Amino acid sequence: MQNFAERFQQVCSQIRHATGIAGRPRGCVQLLAVSKTKPASDIAILYRLGQRHFAENYLQEALQKQLQLAAFNITWHFIGPIQSNKTKSIACHFDWVHSVDRLKVAQRLSEQRPEHLPPLNICLQVNISEETSKSGVSLTELPQLVEAVNGLPRIRLRGVMAIPEPETSYPKQRQPYRRLYQAVQQLNRPELDSFSFGMSGDLKAAIMEGATMVRVGTALFGERHYI
Numbered sequence: 244m245q246n247f248a249e250r251f252q253q254v255c256s257q258i259r260h261a262t263g264i265a266g267r268p269r270g271c272v273q274l275l276a277v278s279k280t281k282p283a284s285d286i287a288i289l290y291r292l293g294q295r296h297f298a299e300n301y302l303q304e305a306l307q308k309q310l311q312l313a314a315f316n317i318t319w320h321f322i323g324p325i326q327s328n329k330t331k332s333i334a335c336h337f338d339w340v341h342s343v344d345r346l347k348v349a350q351r352l353s354e355q356r357p358e359h360l361p362p363l364n365i366c367l368q369v370n371i372s373e374e375t376s377k378s379g380v381s382l383t384e385l386p387q388l389v390e391a392v393n394g395l396p397r398i399r400l401r402g403v404m405a406i407p408e409p410e411t412s413y414p415k416q417r418q419p420y421r422r423l424y425q426a427v428q429q430l431n432r433p434e435l436d437s438f439s440f441g442m443s444g445d446l447k448a449a450i451m452e453g454a455t456m457v458r459v460g461t462a463l464f465g466e467r468h469y470i
């Protein structure tokens with residue numbers, strides 16, 4: 244518990260500090276707590292410390308925790324790879340989806356978003372390091388995908404998400420985010436106001452380059468132990 248409070252304060256102050264150095268308004272960067280592999284009890288601790296936005300990668304795991312935490316007023320973000328046959332459940336149980344990388348998935352999410360819920364907020368995942376193995380639309384294909392997704396009735400296209408190749412050098416960490424930020428500015432669509440950039444290891448670089456949401460796991464919850 245002590246550890247959680249300390250780590251939470253540290254991450255919040257890192258975000259405040261970087262936001263200040265970037266010359267951006269206080270509070271413009273939202274912290275998403277990435278709780279994959281961590282138990283609902285860890286989420287509850289962070290919630291009591293004031294955290295409200297949580298992000299999960301694996302659908303079954305997320306649904307189970309959502310059931311356990313049904314009494315909490317959590318905003319849930321889905322950030323993992325999406326198989327088409329999982330879209331219905333994602334459309335029903337999340338407020339944001341950051342990992343949409345093809346039209347088919349966007350269409351299904353729109354069709355399957357329940358009427359009683361507001362339109363689903365989505366970000367398009369962009370493969371900014373252009374590796375063949377990673378998911379995400381390429382920078383060249385981004386404008387067409389934005390165009391196609393934008394007309395879908397039950398989703399609200401909010402921006403982009405990127406997971407660049409890990410880099411330890413700060414200038415190198417900034418480059419891919421800068422490229423993507425500029426590419427989005429060139430689309431000239433003010434509704435694309437969300438930049439899901441940055442994780443535990445590159446928070447500052449991401450915030451310097453326009454991140455509005457940072458996705459932080461390890462720095463909040465400690466190391467993950469996969470079984």
Ligand SMILES: *Cc1c(COP(=O)(O)O)cnc(C)c1O
Nearest residue numbers: 277322442443458459460461462
């Ligand atoms: C796991 C994960 C994170 C968090 O990574 P940390 O390095 O633990 O902060 C962020 N974004 C995505 C898409 C992830 O899968």
